[in-house]
Amino acid sequence: MIYLSQLVGNPVLDVDGEKIGTVSDLGIATKEVFPRVTSLAFMGPGKTPFMISWRKYVESYDEHVVHLKVSATDIRFSYLQSDEVLIARDILNKQIVDTQGMRVVRVNDLKLSDTSSSQLRLLGADVGARGLLRTFAPLCETIAVKVSSAFGKPLPERLIAWSYMNLVDRNLSDVQLSVTHKTLDDMHPADIADIIERLDPRLRGQVFAQLDDEQRANAMAEFDDDHMAVELMGGMAEMDASRLLSAMDPDDAAELVSELDYDKAEKLLRLMGVKEQHAIRQLLGYRDETAGRIMTSEVVALPKNTTVAETIAHLRTLDEDFEAVRYIYLNDAQGELWGVVPIDLLVISDEQVKLGDLATRDLIVAHPDDDQEDVALNIAKYNLLAIPVVNEKKELLGIVTVDDALDVLEEEHAEDLQIAGASQADTEHDKGRSAFMWMLRRNTWVVMFALVAAVCTVAACEMFARVSGSVSGGVAPAVIAGLLASLSVPAALIITDDALSYTTSIYLEYDADDEDAPSALGFSLKMIALGIAFAAAFVLFYAMCGELGGWLMARGGAGSLEHLREALLASMCAAGVSIVVSLASMPAYLARLRSRDAHNKDSNGWAMSNTAMGVCAAVFMVVFGVALGLQLGVM
Numbered sequence: 001m002i003y004l005s006q007l008v009g010n011p012v013l014d015v016d017g018e019k020i021g022t023v024s025d026l027g028i029a030t031k032e033v034f035p036r037v038t039s040l041a042f043m044g045p046g047k048t049p050f051m052i053s054w055r056k057y058v059e060s061y062d063e064h065v066v067h068l069k070v071s072a073t074d075i076r077f078s079y080l081q082s083d084e085v086l087i088a089r090d091i092l093n094k095q096i097v098d099t100q101g102m103r104v105v106r107v108n109d110l111k112l113s114d115t116s117s118s119q120l121r122l123l124g125a126d127v128g129a130r131g132l133l134r135t136f137a138p139l140c141e142t143i144a145v146k147v148s149s150a151f152g153k154p155l156p157e158r159l160i161a162w163s164y165m166n167l168v169d170r171n172l173s174d175v176q177l178s179v180t181h182k183t184l185d186d187m188h189p190a191d192i193a194d195i196i197e198r199l200d201p202r203l204r205g206q207v208f209a210q211l212d213d214e215q216r217a218n219a220m221a222e223f224d225d226d227h228m229a230v231e232l233m234g235g236m237a238e239m240d241a242s243r244l245l246s247a248m249d250p251d252d253a254a255e256l257v258s259e260l261d262y263d264k265a266e267k268l269l270r271l272m273g274v275k276e277q278h279a280i281r282q283l284l285g286y287r288d289e290t291a292g293r294i295m296t297s298e299v300v301a302l303p304k305n306t307t308v309a310e311t312i313a314h315l316r317t318l319d320e321d322f323e324a325v326r327y328i329y330l331n332d333a334q335g336e337l338w339g340v341v342p343i344d345l346l347v348i349s350d351e352q353v354k355l356g357d358l359a360t361r362d363l364i365v366a367h368p369d370d371d372q373e374d375v376a377l378n379i380a381k382y383n384l385l386a387i388p389v390v391n392e393k394k395e396l397l398g399i400v401t402v403d404d405a406l407d408v409l410e411e412e413h414a415e416d417l418q419i420a421g422a423s424q425a426d427t428e429h430d431k432g433r434s435a436f437m438w439m440l441r442r443n444t445w446v447v448m449f450a451l452v453a454a455v456c457t458v459a460a461c462e463m464f465a466r467v468s469g470s471v472s473g474g475v476a477p478a479v480i481a482g483l484l485a486s487l488s489v490p491a492a493l494i495i496t497d498d499a500l501s502y503t504t505s506i507y508l509e510y511d512a513d514d515e516d517a518p519s520a521l522g523f524s525l526k527m528i529a530l531g532i533a534f535a536a537a538f539v540l541f542y543a544m545c546g547e548l549g550g551w552l553m554a555r556g557g558a559g560s561l562e563h564l565r566e567a568l569l570a571s572m573c574a575a576g577v578s579i580v581v582s583l584a585s586m587p588a589y590l591a592r593l594r595s596r597d598a599h600n601k602d603s604n605g606w607a608m609s610n611t612a613m614g615v616c617a618a619v620f621m622v623v624f625g626v627a628l629g630l631q632l633g634v635m
Contacts, residue, residue: 001112002062002120003110003111004110005135006063007061007063008023008024009022010022010023010064012040012042012065014068015059015068016071018072020075021043021045022042022043023041023042024088025086025089026086027039027051027084027086027087029084030084030085034121034122034123036120037120037121039053039054040054040058040066050077051078051080052075054119054120056069057070087110087122092107092110094106094107096127106127107125108129108131108134108135109125110124123161124160124161125160126157127159128156128157129155130144130156130157151529152519189218189222192218192222193219193223193224194222195207196219196228196232197223204228204232216244220233220252221252230256233260241268245268245280250276250283250297251283251295254283257280258284258288283297289372290371290372291366291367291368292398294404294408295368295398295400297397300314300329301330301337302331303333304331304338304354306330306354308349308353311346312346325343326342326385326386327340327343327386328342328346329399330359335393336395337390337396339360339363340363340388341358364382365387365388365389365390366387368389368397373412375405376404376406376408376409379400385402386399386402387405492616496582496583496612496616497613499527500586500589500608500609502586506518507593507594507597520587523587524587527586528580528583534583535575535580536576570627573623573627574619577619577620578616578620582612582615585612
């Protein structure tokens, strides 16, 4: 086995041993299951690019050199065929769709297999950390593998076979027809939507444009990010966008239209058919987050005296894209909802039996102004596949299906987590918010501990300034120095809280006797190593800030400058020690969690978090006071 990174840059020698260039790329035949290397691209004298047939001219190769069969004067150049690509140019460092893992990844390296002394085939793409390290420097990969193995966490290769790859960032029109996106046609709309959401913004429209109308409509309904759906809709021609809305289910189309600006929405609605436009406008007439807004008007409603045979004949007339039929709803002579028949009863019943004889009269219904969460909970409570929505006259308006109910429950659950302070992945429009605000939402206790520690730090600076008498101009510079020094407290607390969250996730993911569970020694060494790494980062950061801050404070007098440097140095020591101590104590929290679990006792995460941050803040203040006192000679 050999990697592309090990070949690129190697010298190319002719049969006489003379160097004629260096390897720059390899061409492959894309239509094969494991594509065969067909061409060798290399840089000749004067950085002139050349390409030759691999089969015809390459004699042998290894990680250091490529030998040719002929002399330089006998070489004849070749060109790429329509089904061939250059793997370094067209695949390396590009985004690909892993159609097996249903995700978007970036290619860090490419793995090749030698099937003979001279022939090479592409096995797949390395999308893991090892591929990235190998490309940067092979020694980095070797060191990382050994270090990770020492901590009981091997660093595996992450390979994706060519047959499960889909390129999404190429402008080769001839190749697109035969290779690009051919497997997207076989994927579920939800998987397609998930992949498009993970793509770079500049690539989303390209991939979306490769889908047919039905795929685009189905994928659009699966997007979690409404802003992204609007963005994709905005990049389409108006007729295409209107046709897309017509192909979507009315409730999904109404949700998307509600996100568009008024003029754009009205223009698209007017371009639609009368029937589809009416269905969407009817749903838009209901308030947000109500049953009326998420219901679909595509429903099968028949008179109660309709026979089974007539019902089946009616079902056969429905369009293929009609909302999935789960129930047949029955109306009485006055048009009121009278009963419901599950679709499976039609299969086992006699053709001449009337629906009224099969119907269930005890109906669970919703009204268009009911809260969507209450409707979704009723669907879950009564194990329904759909719930009818009726008006005050008991006339059937539509149904809320179980898939819409699941979407509602998922949204409400996410909102509840945010209210409770749980962390959520930032959406596209939230990414501009600062890390501090993210942590503020996540755990307000971090801020509380930080404020207490900051006050104590300022007090310590002022006390030592008075005792030492080393500050000219009063104690104001001491207060300023204390405030600057205390800036490291929130970061130390954040790292401590995140380390406890990681420890809790280890406890939840692995049982103590799991084979994959990290060993106590390995976990302890890992946390200590992380603590030392963070502490070193703090020392480096505050060493730079000390000089910069001291220069800015120099106008306050020599005493101010000296006191500032002393406070920052003490802060460096305190932050580093508190982080190392906090992370080194994480195995004790893990042991406590497992011990209480073994005795069937609950663990209070809130109390553990506050304990960990309290210990971190206490260690910080003690070390800070001792370090500052030693520097000022008062201890």
